[in-house]
Amino acid sequence: MRTGPLERWSGRALLAAALVLTVLPLITMVSAALQPADVNPTGLAWPTDPQWGNFVTAFETGHVGRLMTSSLLIVAVVVPVSLLAATLAGYALGVLRVRGGGAVLIFLVLGLTIPFESLIIPLYYQAQTLGTLNTRWAVILPLIGLFMPFGVFWMRAHFVNVPRELSEAARVDGAGVWQEFRRVQLPLALPALSALAILYFLWTWNQFLLPVVLIDNPLERTAAGALTFFQGQYSLSIPLLNAGALIVIIPVIIVFLVFQRQFVRALLSGAVKS
Template identity: 40%
Template structure:
């Protein structure tokens, strides 16, 4: 009786073929990430160097003797305490208010039958197609006629006018995909449209609302052109205006200039890190056609 050969003795281990497409994607990802991260590394390192260190060392060399005093000096010399407060007030009012108004408008257009609903939506979406740069002169004339130059409402109202149409477009697509049975059940239980919107639609729309919050916060915090036209009093300047003036006065003080840049972008970065887990899912939810 012959013995059978050991099982799998003649079998060779076959390795799966290498996916060169995936390898190429990873290489591309690393290259793109390096390109995006390099300027931030340069800015942070430069903000911690003295002027002598900036001119004698490599741009990407870590600071041998970190000059954290650059941040305190830049904050005081640039009067960023005033511009920071102005930006915080404008952003804290505009972003939540714009999201709330956009959500209510999107709900009404998506779930409340209206005779001219599609026409109203088309008119709102038309606002996303107009570059605000061509509207700066008419906006200045209107705001000046209302006596709102160098005021918070004079900036917040135009910001709302240009921010709401895009948000309505995204939220309308999201609300259209929510099953009609949810709103009908709430209506059968006696809930008004506002109660249905607040208790049913707002909770399920948190991901897309968080994504829009990030985009709107960054856009409002960094907005420059409209603020430059509407805010002429230095006491009403926002952070981008203060940073531009600081750059003009202290362009040769590289350490303090880059410290000012870091302080300007830090709040937007913190907001993104807080809401980043909602960002991708939120944008995807609002982009699906109903």
């Protein structure tokens, strides 16, 4: 269906507005980070003498390298395990149509409606009982569980839309369940898996509340969760706070820019199938 000039121009205007609303806060943070450390910046104004050394000071004094390493360790466990569990469960619910799958799906959808903040206190006492409190496992294990409802629902939606003729043809050729999954379903699921991996990475890297509540040592938290400790050090230095925040979000921006095509392709693929 062809669009008229009004639709095209309104779409461009909305995209331009979204771009401004997205980029303007980043520009404001950069301009504030480049101000002298003892200055309290107000508004958006590019400094006459940019203090690029603020980023070095924030990185070294704020132990950002160690905090990023902690975040990467958590991501390295949470993302692969969550992807594996979501893929297997989505395949079972979407292709195998296991008994009781409808009730399981409803249970998972209900899990999406629970406010995350309401689970913090139960998770604290659970981590205390398991002996994982004040360790990275106190963040890793809850994140895997919290990501399951969305991940399973996402992968099930993909597997349901795969033509059943492909599975039937594989069975006729003598393929078992695991052979069909590995050779037929899994290659077709790569776009959905890549998009889900990006979302898992972003959510894990930006996790703030869990590390702050469940880990006492600020240097063992995620990079985002340690900003409270960083703010305590530099509560009077807004430029250094902005410099530290920019360093933390740089990996997220890089990951999204590198994998944006795969992410958009997976979303468009789901839209076309539905």
